């Protein structure tokens with residue numbers, strides 16, 4: 383039997399959670415504003431099919447809470463939110479319907495009066511945010527043509543690159559990726575960018591994707607193409623999960639051969655305590671919400687904090703390198719996992735913000 387929403391381990395401490403039908407499409411627009419303690423909530427708009435409404439609700443609630451932790455961990459001056467428009471199975475998403483959904487979302491975001499800024503996520507990109515901005519200024523990650531950061535992919539890529547290099551420096555005691563054995567699961571926007579860079583620098587790459595057309599790119603950069611399962615288990619210095627979450631499970635941990643795990647995918651740990659099992663095996667796990675925070679940092683740096691592109695890149699790289707150093711060095715001195723330390727870092731910042739001055 384499918385679990386009820388109430389049975390799922392989902393957070394319920396949100397400032398706002400609403401489900402309202404869009405007036406143009408009738409489709410439900412689910413918005414979660416988890417926290418504005420550190421500033422307006424920022425979080426992506428996910429438009430995708432779900433098995434049922436409960437799965438969409440669980441996504442909004444969990445992902446908006448995760449955005450609060452991510453924003454707090456990087457001290458971004460923003461909180462966490464998320465929007466989901468769940469599509470029924472076999473739904474035909476035409477360009478006209480998509481535009482109507484985006485305008486519905488824009489209306490609902492605008493009604494919240496600025497406590498929440500919507501951004502790109504699964505099923506949406508910078509051009510979609512341009513459409514939303516026709517109705518509301520409370521939207522980020524818009525196109526460069528419209529004066530924005532051009533989405534979040536570039537920022538996430540430079541942030542992940544910085545996180546990997548910081549971990550490599552600490553664990554392997556080198557500043558170069560030359561000769562480093564890197565295994566990448568997922569050759570999408572982010573995986574492709576880091577693979578190309580590291581191949582050019584002389585890293586030894588193993589790559590994988592469920593999309594077999596990505597094999598041509600692997601050949602182009604001289605990387606070894608394997609199945610996603612083999613990439614996960616590869617004997618390597620750095621394993622970079624850049625596809626979906628949930629791939630690090632208690633069953634998998636004893637079979638891993640990586641020295642460092644550092645990737646862009648959200649929610650890589652199937653459960654939080656997998657981080658303890660990784661630590662017990664001596665595998666250095668860079669928490670996902672630290673490693674993939676660059677997109678949020680870089681885009682909000684340009685659009686929200688009005689930094690130049692170069693200024694936002696420097697701020698992003700310095701901030702992520704600092705956070706990785708703090709988390710890994712504290713984990714070396716502590717019995718706690720890197721994941722617990724990163725959460726404590728975020729909670730301490732939230733706690734300080736909620737105390738009266």
Ligand SMILES: NC(=O)c1ccc[n+]([C@@H]2O[C@H](COP(=O)([O-])OP(=O)(O)OC[C@H]3O[C@@H](n4cnc5c(N)ncnc54)[C@H](O)[C@@H]3O)[C@@H](O)[C@H]2O)c1
Nearest residue numbers: 534535538568569570571572591592610624625646647677
């Ligand atoms: N792009 C961003 O700004 C950003 C920010 C934070 C987190 N993330 C997360 O990082 C990950 C990578 O982001 P992206 O922008 O490159 O996404 P993407 O959609 O461009 O690429 C994901 C790739 O993973 C592949 N894939 C899917 N399932 C797979 C599987 N089981 N095994 C192997 N490959 C699989 C897909 O075919 C695709 O090529 C995603 O999980 C995303 O949610 C991205």
